[in-house]
Amino acid sequence: MKAVYALGFVGLTALSARGQAALYAQCGGENWTGATTCVSGAVCTYSSEYYSQCLPAGTATTTTAAAGTTTTTATATSTCGATPPASAGKLQYAGVNIAGFDFGMDTSGDDTASSAYPPLTQYYGSDGAGQMTHFVNDDKYNIFRLPVSWQFLTNNEATGVLNETNFAEYDALVQACLTTGASCIIDIHNYARFNGDIIGQGGPSNEMFADLWSSLATYYATESKIVFGVMNEPHDLPSITIWAATVQAAVTAIRNAGATTQLILLPGDNYTSAETFVSGGSAAALATVTNPDGSFTGLIMDVHKYLDSDNSGTNSACVTNNIDDAWEPLSQWLRCNGRQALNTETGGGDVASCETYMCQQIQYQAENSDVILGYVGWAAGNFATSYVLSETPTESGTTWTDQVLVSTCMAPSVNGYVA
Ligand SMILES: *[C@@H]1O[C@H](CO)[C@@H](O)[C@H](O)[C@H]1NC(C)=O
Ligand SMILES: *[C@@H]1O[C@H](CO)[C@@H](O)[C@H](O)[C@H]1NC(C)=O
Ligand SMILES: *[C@@H]1O[C@H](CO)[C@@H](O)[C@H](O)[C@H]1NC(C)=O
Helix, strand or coil: CCCCCCCCCCCCCCCCCCCCCCCCEEEECCCCCCCEEECCCCCEEEEEEEEEEEEEECCCEEECCCCCCEEEEEEECCCCCCCCCCCCCCCCEEEEEEECCEEECCCCCCHHHHCCCCCCCCCHHHHHHHHHHHHHHEEEEEEEEEEEEEHHHCCCCCCCCCCCHHHHHHHHHHHHHHHCCEEEEEEEECCCCCEEECCCCEEEEEEEHHHHHHHHHHHHCCCCCCCEEECCCCCCCCCCCHHHHHHHHHHHHHHHHCCCCCCEEEEHHHHHCCCCCCCCCHHHHHHCCCCCCCCCCCEECCCEECCCCCCCCCCCCCCCHHHHHHHHHHHHHHHHCCCCCEEEEEECCCCCHHHHHHHHHHHHHCCCCEEEEEEEEEEEEECCCCCCCCCCEEEEEEEEEHHHHHHHHHHHHHHEEEE
């Protein structure tokens, strides 16, 4: 969850082993020095002076622009990956972010351990444990994302050595999550950074970051319901290729620590925007990340998408269901490339526009459940019930009352879209 977008340079590399650009990768545009031909079945299609993209063959239509130049754009129909299998229809996961251990984190990666605010009553926070129990029992949610800063886990050191006192507090939230029977995402909420510097690109080394993941994965190696969320919302990365090597270091460390079967979430650039995951080069770069045995088993793409006018998740009103711009091209790329994604942040205000668009987004995700595993709403935990995107329920005696968007649309018990 970010406050604003910063415009940044996005490195683009999408070469296949044969030196051809992958499906949906860039293949041309001003100053483009990468491959200009596409893999078999795809055609390099002009989008603008700045950008051409490999699109499925047989989908291009040619129009003549006002200036007399020829412009080729893609239609929605596609020969590769357009149609979900008949078995699609029910998502595997729906959940809520239980925020607090990430409080104080800035998009620059600046933070101090003392600004974390544990969402647990024993540490003077909200009743995150009670919230999760309610969400599972009453709403049929089955996954929670538990954001935490690197600084908190190590008490401000850029190392992989967990501070015992601080980690015990975070683990209390993880254990409360596991107790509900849900899956629990460990989310390092650092925007690919540590105190202003980018991991593996001027900041802490890949080895230090891998050490952090090794410590966590060693601790949770036997917990099958733990999901490893490598990093929250990288952005403005000088090189997506170098970032993919950082992600690879984390994946290798997690698997080699003995967590061999759990899901690992791979985060791309641009705040893990689902909309630019393919066009911005994140998909092609992260597609190269493998398990130590060379397989992709359990390696899931991590994407975020809000429904407000600037995809920032800071506005109450929703203006889009994200289907045409984000979920459809993403689903096609995932299907064509044999991969899957989890939408670990989405949300909106408690207003009619969000009820309409969020319900449509979830329906589309369910219709494409072969490649989209589910969604996780932002956010409950220590957020006040008055926060613009609050999913924090109100407790009164033994009764919990949900926020409107949850009770009208996002709760699996209401929408019926979760298996
Ligand atoms: C291409 O390179 C020129 C010269 O460095 C630069 O001014 C221009 O902005 C670049 N175009 C794009 C799309 O990056
Ligand atoms: C762990 O963190 C606490 C603050 O929560 C600090 O007082 C303590 O000195 C740290 N322990 C070590 C070994 O650094
Ligand atoms: C990031 O994604 C948003 C949409 O989600 C898009 O408007 C913006 O242009 C993208 N920025 C970059 C640098 O790719």
